[in-house]
Amino acid sequence: MIVVKNVSKYYGDYAALTDINLEFSNGIYGLLAPNGAGKTTLIKMMVTLIAPSQGEILCDGKNISDMGEAYRERLGYLPQQFGFYKNYSPKQYLSYLAALKGIGKKEAARIITELLDKVALSEVAGKKMKKFSGGMIQRVGIAQALLNDPQILILDEPTAGLDPKERARFRHLLTELARNRLVIISTHIVSDIESIANEIIMVKNRRILYKDTVNSICHSLDGHVYEASIPYEQLESFRSHVVVLSEKLDKGIMNIRFVHPGDAESSWQPVKPHLEDVFLYEYRDEIEAKG
Ligand SMILES: Nc1ncnc2c1ncn2[C@@H]1O[C@H](COP(=O)(O)OP(=O)(O)OP(=O)(O)O)[C@@H](O)[C@H]1O
Numbered sequence: 001m002i003v004v005k006n007v008s009k010y011y012g013d014y015a016a017l018t019d020i021n022l023e024f025s026n027g028i029y030g031l032l033a034p035n036g037a038g039k040t041t042l043i044k045m046m047v048t049l050i051a052p053s054q055g056e057i058l059c060d061g062k063n064i065s066d067m068g069e070a071y072r073e074r075l076g077y078l079p080q081q082f083g084f085y086k087n088y089s090p091k092q093y094l095s096y097l098a099a100l101k102g103i104g105k106k107e108a109a110r111i112i113t114e115l116l117d118k119v120a121l122s123e124v125a126g127k128k129m130k131k132f133s134g135g136m137i138q139r140v141g142i143a144q145a146l147l148n149d150p151q152i153l154i155l156d157e158p159t160a161g162l163d164p165k166e167r168a169r170f171r172h173l174l175t176e177l178a179r180n181r182l183v184i185i186s187t188h189i190v191s192d193i194e195s196i197a198n199e200i201i202m203v204k205n206r207r208i209l210y211k212d213t214v215n216s217i218c219h220s221l222d223g224h225v226y227e228a229s230i231p232y233e234q235l236e237s238f239r240s241h242v243v244v245l246s247e248k249l250d251k252g253i254m255n256i257r258f259v260h261p262g263d264a265e266s267s268w269q270p271v272k273p274h275l276e277d278v279f280l281y282e283y284r285d286e287i288e289a290k291g
Pocket residue numbers: 011014016033034035036037038039040041042157
């Protein structure tokens with residue numbers, strides 16, 4: 001449905017993304033990378049807020065920048081920060097947006113009732129949003145992105161600021177929404193998308209590192225992830241010859257999960273790689289730098 005073809009984006013001399021090639025059809029795609037990797041840049045190009053410096057983005061074979069409104073009619077977008085009026089209720093806010101989109105009053109009322117039910121906000125439909133939790137606000141955001149029943153739904157860091165329970169609810173909602181849509185979710189939190197995404201896209205050094213299923217991406221570290229327990233005193237020297245993924249100190253013993261591409265020692269326990277392992281391994285320099 002959507003093809004990103006040889007796309008690069010420069011801000012002045014700075015290359016944010018270079019030679020990006022991607023194809024999307026229905027399902028959930030998780031765009032996973034640390035902050036600053038270019039997720040928002042890619043998303044902004046895909047929603048026509050900014051134009052690629054090179055290359056093109058096609059929807060059913062047509063360049064989206066030439067399609068204009070015809071493309072945007074098929075698109076629902078939740079930006080990283082979306083503007084809403086906190087003195088409005090969800091119903092007032094959505095009615096206002098529906099009017100801007102040219103949806104008739106009666107039709108809008110029907111759609112809004114349905115949407116508020118879908119995002120589990122029917123009970124607070126008439127309440128001012130100023131007392132809403134982050135999760136409730138994000139669900140209003142999803143509802144506004146769905147007003148035109150879009151075939152393509154693009155959500156930029158939709159789970160930022162949500163607590164674990166709200167994240168779980170969000171995942172259920174997205175799975176439901178993706179049954180007959182293309183859904184793209186950007187995040188730097190592995191657990192947001194690991195269980196729901198049909199494919200994960202990872203961006204590194206301005207390029208696509210992976211676009212594959214979780215299983216296939218995890219295969220890249222097959223046979224290289226281990227767990228071991230070592231005395232605390234050996235930690236420094238251990239760290240110098242493996243890539244540590246996680247450490248837990250328990251009664252003077254360090255339990256370590258790590259990556260080591262070479263020969264293993266007999267005391268190391270090989271374990272099945274998870275997506276979090278790949279994420280921590282691939283972005284170890286960025287993560288260390290942010291410390
Ligand atoms: N308008 C701009 N002008 C100059 N540089 C920019 C601009 N927008 C983004 N950048 C730079 O491009 C790179 C990618 O930014 P982008 O916002 O796409 O990353 P991201 O992965 O979405 O991170 P975040 O989650 O923090 O938004 C960053 O180094 C950023 O500083």
